Every structure is written in structure tokens, then in C-alpha cells.
Amino acid sequence: MTKDELLQRITARKLKSDDLDAIVEIDYKVLGNRRPPYWKQKIEEMGNEKLSKSLVVEIDNAVQGFIMGTVSGWEFGVPNTIGWIDTIGVNPEYQHKGVATFLFTSIIEEFKKDGVENIYTLVKWEAWDLMSFFKTIGFTRGDMINLEYKLK
């Protein structure tokens, strides 16, 4: 399927708790582990709360990608004009065809409805696919610094 054909057949909708199995499979294809409890908890945290903007994309009625995000409720002292992107994942069979870009433009529309003016995300230093993706779509380094304190 070419990128143009795929973009004709793709739709975005709100993420539901029923999407758990599809998300577990995408994560498995990306990272090689099946983690149902992890994703169940995350969907409960991100998918059901009032400020959730989480979406999935379907291609030919099957979920092939997801983006989890919320509108900030003043966490970290930042105002509620901040949208957070927590996680994005695309089935490797459908990567490099614009699916993540489609997810991102779709969540932007959701954020705009809530008056979001700025979007934050955190990316691991070694996650080059994500780093490159976010850079390509226009993200720049923000002004927050990730601090950590090791107990072990």
C-alpha cells in the first residue's frame, strides 16, 4: 500500500478501553514484549479521564497506531493551555507512511478545542525514531529540565 493509498483509508477516533489488545500488539511489534497490565493501567489513566485527548488510527477497521495525550491540569505549575503527549506508537508494518503525522495532526485538533497553546512531550535520549519524528514535525527543545535522583 502506498503512502497516498494509506492516507485515503485511515481514520482517527478516540481511544477506548476496548483498544487494549490492539495497543498491546503494537507495543509487542515495536519493543518485543507483551505488557497488558502496563497498558491497561495507562489506558485507565490516560484514556478515561476527562481531559484525555488520546486517539487511535484505524486502517481498514483495524487499529494500527495510537497517541496518548492529555490537557494539563496545572501539573508542574504549568497552565492548562499545555497539551501533553505521553506516548505514540505505530505498527511497524505501517511505519514511514505518515501514520504518526496523521495522529499528531488529529490530536492537535483535539487540543485546539480546549484552547491548548503549547504541546510538551518527553523523549528518551536513545529513542532516535521518536526524536527524529518529533523534530521533523516541528518540535524544539523546551525550557524544562529532566532531573533525577538515584536511590540505588
Ligand SMILES: CC(C)(COP(=O)(O)OP(=O)(O)OC[C@H]1O[C@@H](n2cnc3c(N)ncnc32)[C@H](O)[C@@H]1OP(=O)(O)O)[C@@H](O)C(=O)NCCC(=O)NCCS
Ligand atoms: C516514531 C514513530 C511514531 C513514527 O511513526 P511513523 O508513522 O513511521 O512516522 P511518519 O511516517 O509520520 O514520519 C514522519 C517523519 O518523521 C521522521 N521519522 C519517522 N520515523 C523515523 C525513524 N524511524 N527514523 C528517523 N526518522 C523518522 C521522518 O522524517 C518522517 O518523514 P519521512 O517519512 O518523509 O522521512 C514510529 O516509528 C514508532 O511507533 N516508533 C516506536 C515508538 C515507541 O517506542 N512507542 C512506544 C511503544 S509502542
